[in-house]
Amino acid sequence: MSFPWPRTDLTELIGIEHPIIQAPMAGVASPALAAAVSNAGGLGSLGCGEMTVEQLRESFGETRAWTARPFNINFFAHEAPEHPSDDAAAMRGWLAGYYQELDVRESPSLSETPMRSFDAATLRAVLELEPQIVSFHFGLPAHDMLDALKSTGTVILSSATTVSEARRLEAAGVHAIIAQGYDAGGHRGTFSEPIAAGSIGTFALVPQIVDAVSVPVIAAGGIADGRGIAAAFALGASGVQMGTAFILCPESAASPVYREVLRQTRDDETVVTRAFTGRPARAIVNRFVEEMAPREDDVAPFPLQDSLTLALHVASVARGSKDLAAMLAGQASPLARALPAAALVETLVCEAQEALAREK
Numbered sequence: 001m002s003f004p005w006p007r008t009d010l011t012e013l014i015g016i017e018h019p020i021i022q023a024p025m026a027g028v029a030s031p032a033l034a035a036a037v038s039n040a041g042g043l044g045s046l047g048c049g050e051m052t053v054e055q056l057r058e059s060f061g062e063t064r065a066w067t068a069r070p071f072n073i074n075f076f077a078h079e080a081p082e083h084p085s086d087d088a089a090a091m092r093g094w095l096a097g098y099y100q101e102l103d104v105r106e107s108p109s110l111s112e113t114p115m116r117s118f119d120a121a122t123l124r125a126v127l128e129l130e131p132q133i134v135s136f137h138f139g140l141p142a143h144d145m146l147d148a149l150k151s152t153g154t155v156i157l158s159s160a161t162t163v164s165e166a167r168r169l170e171a172a173g174v175h176a177i178i179a180q181g182y183d184a185g186g187h188r189g190t191f192s193e194p195i196a197a198g199s200i201g202t203f204a205l206v207p208q209i210v211d212a213v214s215v216p217v218i219a220a221g222g223i224a225d226g227r228g229i230a231a232a233f234a235l236g237a238s239g240v241q242m243g244t245a246f247i248l249c250p251e252s253a254a255s256p257v258y259r260e261v262l263r264q265t266r267d268d269e270t271v272v273t274r275a276f277t278g279r280p281a282r283a284i285v286n287r288f289v290e291e292m293a294p295r296e297d298d299v300a301p302f303p304l305q306d307s308l309t310l311a312l313h314v315a316s317v318a319r320g321s322k323d324l325a326a327m328l329a330g331q332a333s334p335l336a337r338a339l340p341a342a343a344l345v346e347t348l349v350c351e352a353q354e355a356l357a358r359e360k
């Protein structure tokens with residue numbers, strides 16, 4: 001049954017039935033998850049910001065094999081930082097204790113992060129793969145790269161965390177803007193300074209971005225059920241992007257310990273922290289987040305901090321311990337449900353339909 005959504009500019013733009021985008025979550029959004037969401041009429045997404053070109057090709061191929069419908073591939077577009085001259089010595093010194101505790105190799109090189117900014121090699125691969133939709137986080141790649149993607153008819157999305165960022169994205173030619181509120185799980189997509197300015201809640205941000213731009217706006221952050229989807233439409237959005245709500249789906253790549261912790265996380269148990277990667281990201285509070293809070297000044301710039309902490313995360317998860325694991329999630333964590341992705345999309349559509357009908 002096709003449902004008359006209040007606005008259809010987004011669904012028409014990307015060729016989907018329901019205006020529900022499963023957020024691209026690097027390390028969590030698997031091909032199985034993305035394909036299941038797309039097959040259910042939403043838009044599945046792959047988070048490719050931590051993939052090599054080989055891994056990108058493989059994940060894209062798997063997803064394409066499981067769905068003939070559109071899906072989104074997502075990349076980071078940060079400016080690569082200068083190598084810090086002090087080699088993050090203070091941070092290394094502090095982290096050494098954790099390395100010892102978990103018996104993992106100490107002081108890895110500062111370039112060991114898998115997090116990559118969209119580059120020429122990635123562009124070449126993407127042009128060959130011919131995705132229908134590409135989204136970016138932390139801004140946009142260079143103009144000529146964007147033009148190359150757009151010239152093949154690819155729809156481009158990117159996240160804004162302030163009105164001025166939304167205006168910049170529209171001026172650069174994106175087709176739709178993801179308004180990412182502070183409630184959101186994962187990294188803040190903020191790409192302009194000062195970074196703290198991009199800390200606006202979803203309810204305040206979405207209508208202001210809707211008023212400021214003429215392209216469709218996708219609300220993201222703290223939306224985890226049909227009431228949230230209906231609210232996003234009431235605020236003027238044309239669709240939603242939901243991350244945390246999909247983490248507990250059996251198709252996601254979330255680890256058992258992450259799932260167990262998320263199932264028990266309360267509304268007041270997530271914070272925005274730079275501890276894991278050097279960029280602000282909303283994560284579930286654990287021992288690492290708490291112990292790093294007083295050491296924010298020593299955190300290495302993104303993504304170099306990730307080089308230093310990734311092995312701790314991996315070792316912690318391998319031991320089934322939440323203590324040093326990076327468990328990104330948003331303020332609506334308690335609303336996440338452990339449903340298969342297709343059932344979750346169907347439930348969200350029904351709930352939104354009921355909530356929108358009540359408002360009439």
Ligand SMILES: Cc1cc2nc3c(=O)[nH]c(=O)nc-3n(C[C@H](O)[C@H](O)[C@H](O)COP(=O)(O)O)c2cc1C
Pocket residue numbers: 023024025026028047048049074136137159180183184185186187220221222223241242243244245328329330331332
């Ligand atoms: C575990 C996790 C990983 C994420 N990774 C990415 C990513 O790789 N790229 C991206 O654009 N956004 C990423 N995000 C942010 C989402 O795109 C989106 O803004 C957010 O999930 C919306 O808030 P919600 O989690 O409350 O639904 C991630 C979010 C989570 C929860």
